[in-house]
Structures are given as C-alpha cells and as structure tokens.
Amino acid sequence: MARSPQLTAIALVLLCAAAIMAAPAKEDVDSYSFPVFNANTTDVLWVATNKTVVQGASLLFQPERPFPEVNASDGFLLLPGQVDLWRAGDDGGVPAREASFNTSFTVESSATPVSFVILLDKFPTFNNPAGLRGANGSNTGAVPNATADGLAAVEVGTVKSYAPESPDVGLNVTVTPNGTAEAAVWIEYDAVAHLLHVYVGAAGGEPRPAKALLDTPLSLAGQGTPQTSPIGFFAGQGTTQTALVGLFAGTVRDIFDGVRDWDLTVDSFDGKNKKKGTSWWVILIAVLGSVVAAAAIVSLVVWCFVSRRRARTMEPIPKL
Numbered sequence: 001m002a003r004s005p006q007l008t009a010i011a012l013v014l015l016c017a018a019a020i021m022a023a024p025a026k027e028d029v030d031s032y033s034f035p036v037f038n039a040n041t042t043d044v045l046w047v048a049t050n051k052t053v054v055q056g057a058s059l060l061f062q063p064e065r066p067f068p069e070v071n072a073s074d075g076f077l078l079l080p081g082q083v084d085l086w087r088a089g090d091d092g093g094v095p096a097r098e099a100s101f102n103t104s105f106t107v108e109s110s111a112t113p114v115s116f117v118i119l120l121d122k123f124p125t126f127n128n129p130a131g132l133r134g135a136n137g138s139n140t141g142a143v144p145n146a147t148a149d150g151l152a153a154v155e156v157g158t159v160k161s162y163a164p165e166s167p168d169v170g171l172n173v174t175v176t177p178n179g180t181a182e183a184a185v186w187i188e189y190d191a192v193a194h195l196l197h198v199y200v201g202a203a204g205g206e207p208r209p210a211k212a213l214l215d216t217p218l219s220l221a222g223q224g225t226p227q228t229s230p231i232g233f234f235a236g237q238g239t240t241q242t243a244l245v246g247l248f249a250g251t252v253r254d255i256f257d258g259v260r261d262w263d264l265t266v267d268s269f270d271g272k273n274k275k276k277g278t279s280w281w282v283i284l285i286a287v288l289g290s291v292v293a294a295a296a297i298v299s300l301v302v303w304c305f306v307s308r309r310r311a312r313t314m315e316p317i318p319k320l
C-alpha cells in the first residue's frame with residue numbers, strides 16, 4: 001500500500017530528528033553560520049529597532065515588503081534568544097566561568113559602518129529619546145582605534161542603546177570599509193586572557209592574517225560598571241550573564257546587504273554540542289518545503305510600540 005506524501009514527510013522528519021539527537025558531541029562550542037541574509041536564511045533571526053521587534057527576520061523579505069520602516073531604521077539583527085557569556089561565582093565575586101568566542105564576517109566595500117554587538121539580556125529601550133546610539137553619540141570610554149592597510153577602520157567600544165540607565169554596556173566592534181574593497185573581519189575573544197583581538201584581511205576565502213590589527217583587554221562580566229584591570233582599561237563595560245548578540249548598522253537593510261559569511265562560535269557551558277538555529281521546526285520546514293507548514297509552525301511575532309510615547313524598558317527575555 002502506497003503511503004501518502006504526508007506520512008512520508010513525517011517519517012523523514014522523525015528520522016532527521018533522531019539522527020540529530022544521536023549525533024555525538026564534538027566540541028563544547030555552540031556555532032551559528034549565515035552565509036547570506038535572505039528570505040531563506042533569516043527565519044530564525046530577530047530584528048530590533050527603536051520601535052519594533054520582528055521575530056522572524058525573513059518576514060522583511062516577503063514579496064509584499066511589509067514593515068518598510070523597519071528596514072530603513074537603524075537597528076539590530078540578532079540571534080534568537082540569549083547567549084551564555086559568563087556565570088557568577090558562588091560568592092558573587094570572580095566569575096565562575098566566562099565564554100570565549102570567535103566571530104567572522106565579510107563586509108561589502110560599499111557598506112556603511114557595521115558593528116558586531118553584545119547587548120544585555122533585554123531589548124534596547126523602546127522609544128528611547130536618546131536613540132539606539134545614545135545621547136549625542138558621545139563616547140565616554142577610551143576607544144582603541146586602528147586602520148588596516150587601508151582596507152577598513154575598526155573601533156572597539158560599547159553599546160549606547162540602554163542610555164540613560166546603562167549608557168555604556170557590552171561590546172561594540174564597528175568596522176568601516178574603505179569604500180573600494182571588501183573586508184573580511186575576525187573578532188576573537190579569549191576569556192582566559194581577557195583579550196579581544198580584531199583581524200582584518202582581504203575577502204574571498206583568504207586565511208585570517210597572523211597579526212591582529214587591534215588587541216585590547218576586555219571583560220564582559222559585570223553589569224554596566226566601568227572596569228579597570230591590572231593590564232589596563234577594559235574596552236567593554238560589562239554585560240549580563242546571558243545576552244543578545246548580533247549586528248548593528250545605520251539601517252537594518254545595511255546589515256542584510258552589507259554583511260555576508262557571518263559565523264560565530266561560543267564556548268558552551270552546557271558541555272553539549274548544540275547546533276543552534278536548527279531546531280526541529282526548521283528541519284520540518286526544510287523537509288516539507290511547504291508554505292503551509294511554514295505558516296502553521298513559525299509564529300512570526302511583531303511587537304510594535306509605535307503608539308507608546310514613553311520609553312519602555314523590556315523585561316529580560318528567555319534564554320536561547
């Protein structure tokens with residue numbers, strides 16, 4: 001008796017799910033990879049602006065072009081949920097664990113400045129009169145600063161989007177391409193040494209340059225308080241134990257169009273190898289390839305706070 005296509009599809013899903021669960025743990029890192037940002041790759045990503053959160057960035061690529069103002073606003077493209085960055089010690093003193101991470105991406109030659117950012121455990125303050133960039137765009141901390149062989153300028157600083165309560169938090173590594181050539185960027189954080197390294201090289205699959213363009217002390221543990229260390233000023237000014245991680249640009253569209261080959265690996269505290277972004281419903285959609293399944297399973301959540309005049313602080317959101 002011939003089985004229906006639906007049953008076959010469900011059987012395939014179960015097989016895939018079983019295969020994934022049976023896959024042995026390899027390394028204790030969580031990895032994320034986005035070769036391009038388009039309608040097919042951004043289902044799992046979130047977009048946050050000063051007014052809106054779109055959970056399911058692929059919504060912005062629909063032919064109907066909904067929410068054009070989101071694309072045109074400055075904003076963030078974020079991993080869904082939060083990333084584990086550090087764990088407090090028992091006595092609340094020295095952190096018990098801190099995660100190292102590596103991230104790399106290519107910035108198109110024509111791109112406007114693009115930032116890799118680590119935020120807090122909540123969305124930036126909605127309708128913040130200071131905007132996502134903070135009041136006056138002022139930089140309070142020392143900002144290490146360098147230029148790589150004319151390819152791109154790199155600035156390391158903080159995220160201003162939670163001003164005035166927390167004017168300088170997390171990490172903000174901003175890359176400005178020189179306008180004529182693509183730049184490949186590698187950002188590596190060694191949590192043991194508390195050092196951040198930023199490398200810039202030619203795009204096109206070249207290996208990472210041996211020498212970093214910029215090395216700076218960094219500690220992400222500690223909540224928004226300026227930190228000093230025996231080795232100097234920390235570039236970041238602390239974030240929550242789990243935090244939103246992603247990219248920022250002058251318009252959300254600039255991220256979609258200006259960045260490709262975004263990879264991120266983060267030490268996993270859970271000691272299990274989870275391929276994030278491949279949850280069961282993604283597999284289901286891939287297997288069924290059906291718009292109906294996609295519509296039924298993916299809940300696209302859009303929160304708009306257009307009518308709110310008051311700045312609104314978000315509650316912490318669930319962990320990834």
Ligand SMILES: *[C@@H]1O[C@H](CO)[C@@H](O)[C@H](O)[C@H]1NC(C)=O
Pocket residue numbers: 038039040
């Ligand atoms: C998305 O996937 C569909 C089906 O494989 C394909 O036809 C379409 O060209 C893809 N879109 C993009 C932007 O890659």
Ligand SMILES: *[C@@H]1O[C@H](CO)[C@@H](O)[C@H](O)[C@H]1NC(C)=O
Pocket residue numbers: 060061062064065066067068071253256257
């Ligand atoms: C947002 O920008 C992307 C990339 O340029 C584009 O493909 C998409 O159609 C835009 N969506 C809207 C709603 O403007």
Ligand SMILES: *[C@@H]1O[C@H](CO)[C@@H](O)[C@H](O)[C@H]1NC(C)=O
Pocket residue numbers: 029100101102188265266267
């Ligand atoms: C980051 O890359 C370095 C090599 O440059 C490697 O030793 C380290 O294990 C990597 N860490 C993560 C979290 O991927």
Ligand SMILES: *[C@@H]1O[C@H](CO)[C@@H](O)[C@H](O)[C@H]1NC(C)=O
Pocket residue numbers: 050051072073074127128129130131132
């Ligand atoms: C929010 O972003 C839009 C588009 O960039 C801008 O016009 C508006 O002034 C911003 N609002 C605040 C409160 O920053």
Ligand SMILES: *[C@@H]1O[C@H](CO)[C@@H](O)[C@H](O)[C@H]1NC(C)=O
Pocket residue numbers: 129130135136
């Ligand atoms: C911008 O800076 C000026 C001078 O430091 C200050 O008076 C003003 O309040 C700042 N604006 C905001 C929105 O914080």
Ligand SMILES: *[C@@H]1O[C@H](CO)[C@@H](O)[C@H](O)[C@H]1NC(C)=O
Pocket residue numbers: 143144145146
């Ligand atoms: C970064 O370097 C440029 C060029 O050397 C300089 O004009 C700028 O003031 C520097 N910025 C900071 C924050 O040090």
Ligand SMILES: *[C@@H]1O[C@H](CO)[C@@H](O)[C@H](O)[C@H]1NC(C)=O
Pocket residue numbers: 149150151178179180181
């Ligand atoms: C940009 O970088 C490329 C590659 O290094 C170089 O050939 C070009 O002269 C640079 N342009 C500027 C304006 O610095």
Ligand SMILES: *[C@@H]1O[C@H](CO)[C@@H](O)[C@H](O)[C@H]1NC(C)=O
Pocket residue numbers: 115132133134155157158159160161172173174248
């Ligand atoms: C990140 O840093 C850049 C360069 O200093 C700045 O222009 C941008 O506004 C910052 N972004 C956020 C979200 O704080």
